[in-house]
Amino acid sequence: MERHFDKDLQHLKDQLIRMGSMVEEALARALESLRTGNRAPASSVIEGDTHVNSLEVKIDDQIIDLLALNQPVASDLRLILAAQKINNDLERIGDHAVNLAESSLVLTAGELEGPFGMVISMSDTVRRMIRQALDGFVHLDPSLGRAVLAQDDLVDGLNREVFKRVVGLMKSAPSVIDAGVELIRVSRNLERVADLATNIAEEVIFIAQARVVKHRSEQHH
Secondary structure (H helix, E strand, O other), rough: HHHHHHHHHHHHHHHHHHHHHHHHHHHHHHHHHHHHHOHHHHHHHHHHHHHHHHHHHHHHHHHHHHHHHOOOOOOHHHHHHHHHHHHHHHHHHHHHHHHHHHHHHOOOOOOOHHHHHHHHHHHHHHHHHHHHHHHHHHHHOOOHHHHHHHHHHHHHHHHHHHHHHHHHHHHHOOHHHHHHHHHHHHHHHHHHHHHHHHHHHHHHHHHHHOOOOOOHHHOOO
């Protein structure tokens, strides 16, 4: 029975890693469209979202079965509880990837050049945060989790600066209002993805060290 439980637990972890790879790839494709103006990657993200949603439901069912049919304790219980939150966070990252893909179909690459460059910089940081959060989960490495937490304020600051710059440009040149609104939408979606990566990082620390942390207080330890 114990071996069967261990096998099921590993399957859950494998499915979460698969989910993470799917949403990481979706985000990469959406951002590729944003950078290059090539519509094909964005369209594939929008079409592929149903697969992410379907996998989220399957993982949720696995989690319910593990909790209902076993009595997990200690690190196993922490992993299952954290997996439920990570599963939800990954599905939401997939939703934001769809939002970014939709925006990339409207924006012209390089439009509003200054703030657009800041958004690209944001996207590089956000992708790194997701990669570190997922690697932290795979290896149960809390140091990778903390590396994610340390970058969240940078993304928040860039998001505020993009908003300020774009609003200034829209006031001086009403012709860029539509593009400006869409670029603000892109920035906000990236900022939310960074928050979700931070949530995953906090769960990694919880699994590995049985510590409940909030990233703002953790940064000062």
